[in-house]
Amino acid sequence: MRLPPLPEDEWDDETRAALAVLLPERRLNPRGAGDALATLARYPALTRAFLTFSRHVMLDSTLPPRLRELAILRVARRRGCAYEWSHHVRLAAKAGLAPDEIEDAGRGEAAGALEKAVLAAVDELDGDSAVSEGTWAALGGHLDERQRMDLVFTVGAYCLMAMAFNTFGVEPENER
Numbered sequence: 531m532r533l534p535p536l537p538e539d540e541w542d543d544e545t546r547a548a549l550a551v552l553l554p555e556r557r558l559n560p561r562g563a564g565d566a567l568a569t570l571a572r573y574p575a576l577t578r579a580f581l582t583f584s585r586h587v588m589l590d591s592t593l594p595p596r597l598r599e600l601a602i603l604r605v606a607r608r609r610g611c612a613y614e615w616s617h618h619v620r621l622a623a624k625a626g627l628a629p630d631e632i633e634d635a636g637r638g639e640a641a642g643a644l645e646k647a648v649l650a651a652v653d654e655l656d657g658d659s660a661v662s663e664g665t666w667a668a669l670g671g672h673l674d675e676r677q678r679m680d681l682v683f684t685v686g687a688y689c690l691m692a693m694a695f696n697t698f699g700v701e702p703e704n705e706r
Contacts, residue, residue: 536571541559582584591684601681606636613700648681
């Protein structure tokens with residue numbers, strides 16, 4: 531790990547306030563925050579700003595949880611982010627994705643037209659930084675303007691997190 535989680539004896543009020551944007555009080559400690567957030571806690575001002583945005587993407591987005599998780603899984607696989615993948619496999623299952631749908635999402639495959647369009651949007655955003663006209667239109671047949679905006683920002687947020695977690699060496703908690 532290039533940047534290990536912030537040790538508990540270095541947590542202060544600024545650290546806890548930064549993480550309180552996303553976490554309940556009982557989780558404002560290294561164990562409760564988990565390694566990813568405890569690593570980000572090394573830079574409280576940046577963490578607070580990013581988690582404010584992340585809170586919207588995860589908790590306040592207009593994008594249905596099932597579609598959000600499909601997109602995140604595809605980002606995780608494309609970016610080779612083991613932490614994101616392992617964490618979101620569990621969240622995807624809670625959002626109603628079956629194990630085969632989870633694996634398919636990682637490969638960019640899906641059965642339904644909307645799911646295919648979501649995965650295509652991820653690939654296009656990650657590859658070309660834009661959604662093609664055809665994919666935008668396919669999404670528009672199912673999602674409103676705000677949902678499509680939330681999809682774009684979800685993909686961007688998770689691409690950024692994958693870069694950070696991969697660079698900092700954040701590993702899945704279940705692999706240690």
